[in-house]
Amino acid sequence: QKEVEQNSGPLSVPEGAIASLNCTYSDRGSQSFFWYRQYSGKSPELIMSIYSNGDKEDGRFTAQLNKASQYVSLLIRDSQPSDSATYLCAVDDYKLSFGAGTTVTVRA
Amino acid sequence: DTGVSQDPRHKITKRGQNVTFRCDPISEHNRLYWYRQTLGQGPEFLTYFQNEAQLEKSRLLSDRFSAERPKGSFSTLEIQRTEQGDSAMYLCASSGRTSGHTDTQYFGPGTRLTVL
Numbered sequence: 270q271k272e273v274e275q276n277s278g279p280l281s282v283p284e285g286a287i288a289s290l291n292c293t294y295s296d297r298g299s300q301s302f303f304w305y306r307q308y309s310g311k312s313p314e315l316i317m318s319i320y321s322n323g324d325k326e327d328g329r330f331t332a333q334l335n336k337a338s339q340y341v342s343l344l345i346r347d348s349q350p351s352d353s354a355t356y357l358c359a360v361d362d363y364k365l366s367f368g369a370g371t372t373v374t375v376r377a
Numbered sequence: 378d379t380g381v382s383q384d385p386r387h388k389i390t391k392r393g394q395n396v397t398f399r400c401d402p403i404s405e406h407n408r409l410y411w412y413r414q415t416l417g418q419g420p421e422f423l424t425y426f427q428n429e430a431q432l433e434k435s436r437l438l439s440d441r442f443s444a445e446r447p448k449g450s451f452s453t454l455e456i457q458r459t460e461q462g463d464s465a466m467y468l469c470a471s472s473g474r475t476s477g478h479t480d481t482q483y484f485g486p487g488t489r490l491t492v493l
Contacts, residue, residue, distance in 0.1 A: 315483065367420050
């Protein structure tokens with residue numbers, strides 16, 4: 270299975286700040302990338318998918334992909350306490366390869 | 378639109394017992410996946426089905442594990458002779474191919490297995 274590495278956490282940010290999450294992957298041929306959010310004790314919930322180099326924005330979330338650097342990131346703007354969760358980066362050929370996740374805590 | 382459902386949500390069993398989990402995918406999805414997640418780790422792929430055909434099994438899936446999807450709808454995952462190391466969250470996901478891109482997988486709530 271492909272290797273997916275995420276920046277180690279936990280990441281603590283104040284409410285209203287930007288949380289920045291990073292992910293690198295080993296297989297240069299990977300084409301599909303996903304960010305999932307997982308609350309404690311719950312299952313992963315899809316936040317964003319990205320397939321092309323560049324930025325993709327959805328509300329307060331922006332995913333960035335750089336295939337040449339084998340790097341994908343997620344920015345959470347105007348962080349809210351409800352954003353406190355573990356964020357999982359996943360790379361797909363037909364089966365998802367996940368990173369270990371980065372736990373984000375938003376301080377009120 | 379109902380999402381992926383899994384049953385049971387929690388299972389506590391004694392070592393050596395057999396357990397079976399069920400997953401009902403989103404109705405129009407033809408692909409179904411099983412993952413296992415332990416504390417502090419991301420989910421790990423176990424196996425997947427396209428319709429009723431099991432197309433791949435991870436080496437994590439020892440011969441004590443078996444999965445079926447007999448009619449291409451719901452799936453079952455059975456673990457025989459459970460061991461304490463089998464304690465984990467078992468996640469099911471389903472997907473249907475969207476044009477031009479790899480499937481997006483949607484996860485069920487998971488079955489948390491505790492082996493005593």
